[in-house]
Amino acid sequence: MDLDGFINPEPVVQPENQPFWDATKEDRFLVKWCNVCERAHWYPRARCPFCFSDDTAFREASGEGTIYAFAPMRRTAAPYILAYVTLAEGPTMMTNIVNARPEELTTGQPVRVAFVPTSGEYKVPVFTPT
Amino acid sequence: MRRPGLGYIVGAYEHPLRDAPDRSVAQLHAEVAAGALADAGLTKDDVDGLFCGPDTPGTGPLSMADYMNLNLRHVDTTNTSGSSYLIHVAHACQAIAAGKCDVALITLAGRPRQEGKAKGSLKRADNPNQPDFEFEHPFGIQILGVYAMVAQRHAHLYGTTAEQMAWVKVAFSHHAQHNPNAKLRNVVTVEDVVNSPLVADPLHRLDCCVVTDGGGALVVTREEIAKSLDRPLVKVIGCGEAPYGQAGGYAEITDSGARRSGATAYAQANVTPADIRYASIYDSFTITAMVQLEDLGFCEKGEIGAFVSDGGLISGSGRLAVNTDGGGLCNNHPVNRGGMTKALEAVRQIRGEAHPAVQVPDCDLALANAIGGQLGVRHASSTIILERG
Numbered sequence: 153m154d155l156d157g158f159i160n161p162e163p164v165v166q167p168e169n170q171p172f173w174d175a176t177k178e179d180r181f182l183v184k185w186c187n188v189c190e191r192a193h194w195y196p197r198a199r200c201p202f203c204f205s206d207d208t209a210f211r212e213a214s215g216e217g218t219i220y221a222f223a224p225m226r227r228t229a230a231p232y233i234l235a236y237v238t239l240a241e242g243p244t245m246m247t248n249i250v251n252a253r254p255e256e257l258t259t260g261q262p263v264r265v266a267f268v269p270t271s272g273e274y275k276v277p278v279f280t281p282t
Numbered sequence: 283m284r285r286p287g288l289g290y291i292v293g294a295y296e297h298p299l300r301d302a303p304d305r306s307v308a309q310l311h312a313e314v315a316a317g318a319l320a321d322a323g324l325t326k327d328d329v330d331g332l333f334c335g336p337d338t339p340g341t342g343p344l345s346m347a348d349y350m351n352l353n354l355r356h357v358d359t360t361n362t363s364g365s366s367y368l369i370h371v372a373h374a375c376q377a378i379a380a381g382k383c384d385v386a387l388i389t390l391a392g393r394p395r396q397e398g399k400a401k402g403s404l405k406r407a408d409n410p411n412q413p414d415f416e417f418e419h420p421f422g423i424q425i426l427g428v429y430a431m432v433a434q435r436h437a438h439l440y441g442t443t444a445e446q447m448a449w450v451k452v453a454f455s456h457h458a459q460h461n462p463n464a465k466l467r468n469v470v471t472v473e474d475v476v477n478s479p480l481v482a483d484p485l486h487r488l489d490c491c492v493v494t495d496g497g498g499a500l501v502v503t504r505e506e507i508a509k510s511l512d513r514p515l516v517k518v519i520g521c522g523e524a525p526y527g528q529a530g531g532y533a534e535i536t537d538s539g540a541r542r543s544g545a546t547a548y549a550q551a552n553v554t555p556a557d558i559r560y561a562s563i564y565d566s567f568t569i570t571a572m573v574q575l576e577d578l579g580f581c582e583k584g585e586i587g588a589f590v591s592d593g594g595l596i597s598g599s600g601r602l603a604v605n606t607d608g609g610g611l612c613n614n615h616p617v618n619r620g621g622m623t624k625a626l627e628a629v630r631q632i633r634g635e636a637h638p639a640v641q642v643p644d645c646d647l648a649l650a651n652a653i654g655g656q657l658g659v660r661h662a663s664s665t666i667i668l669e670r671g
Contacts, residue, residue: 243531
């Protein structure tokens, strides 16, 4: 399964998440936290989905996670691996697994963030086995 | 014990076509409306409530109400994608009880095969302003991929095998052979399913539903009108609806809203899963039906693999008769939405009008369940429970 042909679509950036996407240009991975209840959430929101406070902030993430689930998309024009990764910070995010063969992947496997270009100006955070 | 009816389904019609190149979408809506009204013994001038899902062309009900020239006093355009139509049944019962309408018409129609959706070649119509789009679209989210992850994780957590998933397709193919309108009438084996091409591991091509044109319609009314008509009585005795999301990144993707929509419906109907004689369960993929059957309490979580194996869902010989029309996997999945056809076969079973080869004897209690949106990301589950009146 050749994963080299897949180009991630560029994100449509909403104003509340501009800092997240700007950071991707520097290969920095941010996760949104609530400053009141001190929980990380995904996907990033201006308002905390737990306590509903608007006192939320992007913080540098560790970039560490484990595979929660994955699906090799074999029949698309350019195959890729769709995945959920559980971040060390707590929440699980949709992403891709790169630089790996699907046969070598398992749920619970440690992975680390990497950044790949999109069809636009921003990069996206994907994950690769450590 | 006779439970009070929340409303009565008096008309049910499934469009016989699976490819409709020569019809407009509006025409298909009107055809299924006419079919369901004729089934009930009512006319379009009896309709005073119209319930529309996202497939209805135009702004909510406006264009189709005008096209059919209906005289309405109640409209409802609840949109939870494929589960909309079962929620419409529930909302129709509520509107009737509140005196807002007497005869509610629910339609679903469309022609995805003519519009390039049969092979996924048409881009999904997601709105970039939906807040998840920004963090899912860039990773190539696809319905197939999300369901494959649900299946992969279910296999990881519970040991569910590709062969067990295949049994769902096998069972529904056994039913579909008796349905002359089914898109796929050939009986398949477990080997056929697991030897079909892997499309997104662990899902094979034959784990996936059909894509069909056409549609269906339901007519819901109050008890007095239902009893004045010359049709077997189909009582709605329980309804539940439950959105299920990602909980800020902490949800379990092998769980679904069916747990809550089912519990709500069982409680209202005062029945348990063991009482259900027939179940229509949404089957966009084999795993879709399996997760819902677990969450509706037909078996313990994680034990669905054994439940469906060895023909567990085949009418007559299995543990529970499910999708006796052939389901979305074999019969029909009009407009890529499942809820309507799920209600239609449940109505046939309660009436005793399913094909004799798949009719559940003395079927006095049936359940229909649908997922709208996607398992594993965000969806709404809807459940209705029907009893013979």
